[in-house]
Amino acid sequence: MEPLEVARGVWVFTSRIMHTTTTVVAGEPTSGGRAALLVDPAWEPDELVAMADWLERTGLTVVAGWATHAHYDHVLWHPRFGAAPRYATPETARRAREQQRLLVTGLGPDWPADLAPLVGDVVALAGDRIPWDGPVVRVVEHRAHARGHGALWVEDAGVLVAGDMLSDVEIPIPDDEGLAGYLAGLDALEPFVREAAILVPGHGSVADRAAADTPIGRLEQDRGYLDRLRGGARDSRLRDAPDWLRDQDERNRDWLT
Numbered sequence: 001m002e003p004l005e006v007a008r009g010v011w012v013f014t015s016r017i018m019h020t021t022t023t024v025v026a027g028e029p030t031s032g033g034r035a036a037l038l039v040d041p042a043w044e045p046d047e048l049v050a051m052a053d054w055l056e057r058t059g060l061t062v063v064a065g066w067a068t069h070a071h072y073d074h075v076l077w078h079p080r081f082g083a084a085p086r087y088a089t090p091e092t093a094r095r096a097r098e099q100q101r102l103l104v105t106g107l108g109p110d111w112p113a114d115l116a117p118l119v120g121d122v123v124a125l126a127g128d129r130i131p132w133d134g135p136v137v138r139v140v141e142h143r144a145h146a147r148g149h150g151a152l153w154v155e156d157a158g159v160l161v162a163g164d165m166l167s168d169v170e171i172p173i174p175d176d177e178g179l180a181g182y183l184a185g186l187d188a189l190e191p192f193v194r195e196a197a198i199l200v201p202g203h204g205s206v207a208d209r210a211a212a213d214t215p216i217g218r219l220e221q222d223r224g225y226l227d228r229l230r231g232g233a234r235d236s237r238l239r240d241a242p243d244w245l246r247d248q249d250e251r252n253r254d255w256l257t
């Protein structure tokens with residue numbers, strides 16, 4: 001499992017399940033090697049081990065973790081990543097604590113017992129910056145997809161780690177706050193999306209300002225979908241989409257009533 005270096009010092013792994021991404025941001029050298037921030041490590045246990053192997057080979061030591069939101073595929077960890085603090089927004093940390101058993105259940109009966117206690121074991125970050133000796137990484141919190149959803153903005157590299165938003169393989173999945181909350185979340189992300197050279201969605205492929213599939217294009221696509229949904233129209237992209245996406249589209253229509 002080799003990651004893609006999407007910007008200098010920023011790597012993205014993609015899981016075999018649901019195109020789930022993991023982002024690594026390199027920081028300053030420490031006594032144990034070069035520091036690294038590990039975002040949403042996912043998914044299967046052997047993939048987490050391969051990630052730990054890569055970090056070791058590359059001389060990167062995890063000094064901080066980040067979980068974008070309290071869904072089970074975004075709050076995983078492996079002992080080999082070490083005991084660095086794993087941060088999340090206060091709302092995500094609260095939910096992860098409250099729903100810890102549910103999160104583990106969501107991973108299925110085969111999830112290894114030794115990894116189960118690590119699921120959702122995150123702490124609330126006070127403030128909007130990752131406290132580490134590395135490039136400035138800001139938290140962009142909003143309520144689309146999940147309350148307390150925290151995207152990360154890696155300022156110097158111009159990388160937006162978006163969490164479960166702005167995907168090329170998913171449609172918007174509103175939760176908690178419905179379509180209005182989702183649109184407000186897109187508004188909150190927009191200034192960063194406009195500035196981003198690279199956008200990393202939680203599921204799917206990286207969008208690149210220098211390519212055909214751009215960060216702002218993703219935002220327009222999601223807004224367009226929600227506009228059509230609110231206008232009662234079907235999205236033509238869904239015609240050939242997998243069943244689960246068509247089902248999600250049906251569920252999204254429930255927010256209209």
Ligand SMILES: [Zn+2]
Binds near residue numbers: 071145146164
């Ligand atoms: Zn999610």
